[in-house]
Amino acid sequence: MKxxxxxxxxxLNSSEKQILDKYSQLCxxxxxxxxKGIELAILKPENIPVKEIKGISDSYGMEIPALGTGSTxxxxxxxxxxxxxxxxxxxxxxxxxxxxxxxxxxxxVIIGLIRxxxxxxxxxxxxxxxxxxxxxxxxxxxxxxxxxxxxEPINRxxxxxxxxxxxTLEMIEEIGSENLKLMVDSFHTHLExxxxxIWDYLDxxxxxxxxxxxxxxxxxAPGTGHFNFRRFxxxxxxxxYKGFASVETIMKPSFEDVAKQTITYMKSxxxx
Ligand code: LER
Ligand code: MN
Numbered sequence: 469m470k471x472x473x474x475x476x477x478x479x480l481n482s483s484e485k486q487i488l489d490k491y492s493q494l495c496x497x498x499x500x501x502x503x504k505g506i507e508l509a510i511l512k513p514e515n516i517p518v519k520e521i522k523g524i525s526d527s528y529g530m531e532i533p534a535l536g537t538g539s540t541x542x543x544x545x546x547x548x549x550x551x552x553x554x555x556x557x558x559x560x561x562x563x564x565x566x567x568x569x570x571x572x573x574x575x576x577v578i579i580g581l582i583r584x585x586x587x588x589x590x591x592x593x594x595x596x597x598x599x600x601x602x603x604x605x606x607x608x609x610x611x612x613x614x615x616x617x618x619x620e621p622i623n624r625x626x627x628x629x630x631x632x633x634x635x636t637l638e639m640i641e642e643i644g645s646e647n648l649k650l651m652v653d654s655f656h657t658h659l660e661x662x663x664x665x666i667w668d669y670l671d672x673x674x675x676x677x678x679x680x681x682x683x684x685x686x687x688x689a690p691g692t693g694h695f696n697f698r699r700f701x702x703x704x705x706x707x708x709y710k711g712f713a714s715v716e717t718i719m720k721p722s723f724e725d726v727a728k729q730t731i732t733y734m735k736s737x738x739x740x
Contacts, residue, residue, distance in 0.1 A: 472505030473715040479515040495528040507714040509536035513569035532573040533712035538581035547584025548602035549595035570615045580620040586628040607645035618651040623659040653681035674707035683717040689726045691733030698737040
C-alpha cells in the first residue's frame, strides 16, 4: 500500500519561497518514514508555484496523489448545491483552478464538502439537482484536461447528500463520466455503513475505488481507535488496489506524531 498524508501549504499567507520551503521540509520529513505522497489541502492553488512543487516532489520520489477542495465551501462558502447560480459558478470556477494545478501535479481532485449543505430556504431535491448539474460541468472540464475527479461519501453530520458509498456509486454510474470516480474514507465508512455487511460490500466494489482516506473512529491516527484497518486495507490489497491511502486526521498531538504513529501502526498490522 502506498501511503500519503494530508497537509496544507499556508498559501494565503506565505511567499512563493516560503511555500516551496515548507513543501521541501514536508518531503524531507515524510520520505524517510516511507510515505510516497503528500495530499494537498489547499484553498488557492493559483498561489502555488506548481511546476517547482512538482520538481521538488520528483526529486524525493514523492507524488501528490490528490487535492482537497473542501475549504472552498468552508472558507468561501461556494458550493455546487447553492440556490444562487452565481455561487455555484464560483464553486465550478474554483474547481477549474484545481484542475489546472492537477494537469501539472498529476493529482486527482476531491469532490467532498464543496457540494455544500442544505439550507432552510431550499429543498433537498433542488439542491441535489444543483449538485448534479455543477458536477456534470466539472466532469466536462476534467475530461478536457484529462484529470480525474474523485467523489467522497461524507458522513451525515458533516454533509446532507451522498453519505453512503452505495448512493455515491449510483450517482457516479448515472453521470457516466470516465473522469469521475469513487473515493472512500475509513472515518465516514465507520459512521455510515452497516458494520456487518460493509466488508463483503467493500470487497465487491473495491475495484471501483480510486483513492482512500484513513483516520480512526477517533478522527485521529490509525490505531488510536477501534476501526479495523487490517481488514479494511487487506480488502484493497487483495483487489490489487494501486491508488494511495492518505492519512487525513485531526493532526493531534502534532502532524509529525500522526505521521510517525501511522507508520508504526501499519507495520504492527503487517500492512507496511
Ligand atoms: C474530507 O476529505 C472529509 O473527509 C470530510 O470529513 C471533511 O473534513
Ligand atoms: Mn476524507
